[in-house]
Amino acid sequence: MSTHDDDRHGPGPAGPDAITVEALGSLSKALETVERARGHLYGFHQLTGTADFELDRAVGLLRKAGHHTWAERVETEILGRNVMPGHWTYQIVDAYNATYYEPFRDLERTAVSALAAGHEHRFEARLQKERRTPGHPDHAATDGADS
Template identity: 70%
Template sequence: MTAHDDAPAHRDRIRPRPAGVDDKTVEALGALSKALETTERARGRLYDFHQLTGTADLQLDRAVELLREAGHAEWAEKVRKEILGRNVIPGHWTFQIVEAYNATYYRPFQQLEASALQELADGADHLFEAEMKEERRTHGHPDHAALPPTEES
């Protein structure tokens, strides 16, 4: 990143940096947002775990049915009693893990990041990336525009 003060005032910037926000603050907020984005990915994997485990549990119904039809009633009953509907960790189905994660970690992290952006950068999000785009784009090239075209253009 180059210093904000060195940028020409006439630049058609994607997202102007709020007054008084220094490079280190932009970098720190960028790191905080990146960590939240990583948490978003982890949360997605947690939902994958939740849905895949639930799907597997529902698929057990078919396995139990087929074991019975194949004359293996004892195995069908063993699968039904031992695995079907079983907790994935003591006292928890996957939805409870998702709920606890959201309440205990994800939402507080999301709220903290939003508060930091509001207090330290007037709510401006992705300043680091916006400035990176500004530095890397070729001015005047139609595929490097700062912003999407307006309906008037």
Template identity: 70%
Template sequence: MNEQADGPDRRHRRPEGVGDKTVEALGALSKALETTERARGRLYDFHQLTGTADLELDRAVELLHEAGHPQWAQRVRTEILGRNVIPGHWTFQIVEAYDATYYRPFHDLESSAVRELAQGRDHLYEAEMKEARRTIGHPDHTAVPPVPET
């Protein structure tokens, strides 16, 4: 049962003593991390698309041979197939470096800030925005998900 009849659950309510600027700052930090999550997804898109293109080159090499262009097949095989995308790196190495150098430290810092500054209560900014924007009493504006019937 909620501690509050019609409002956010405890884990989405601001702890006592946490000020507006702290909630806003944690919201901005969270938003920046979410944007980084999107960038990371694009990096995985880049990784998978580049890998798919490289595998498609096998077909191009085969078709060039069949079409009587062995010199072009050889050029594709030796100049492009399996080539580094930046010096010394295939895309998986770029993903690994991004994760180790930027993503994981950012994720860990954001988690630590939420734990230390807001008693581990995440998404306070969004929860308060939801509370301010919803129509109390409207069935599609409830504060929390319904409790499943057992």
């Protein structure tokens, strides 16, 4: 369970210095970018799989139209083909997760735990506090509270 350094949880423990907060914010931003890249990788995986299954339909239609040579070429040259030597897309996703994503995620969590007592998003919480308009109901830290 993550802990956020904002007014909803009352005063947090003595926080890290501003540079550490900024560094952890930068580390988290980098991880968020990796999360997006990972999503694109899953999109690549799913789109490639969808295309491969659509080839079944193309092969069937080519045969139905009497183009047996073309149907055979699509079936033997492209259908089920590796996207990289020796790899299907799921293997690329698995390798990315094991080699890069999971170690990055674990390091970021460990750094937040060690340097900010597990309080995530301190940088954003600081920005939120600085950018609020006192007395405005949509800027309150909690329902009905000014901040």
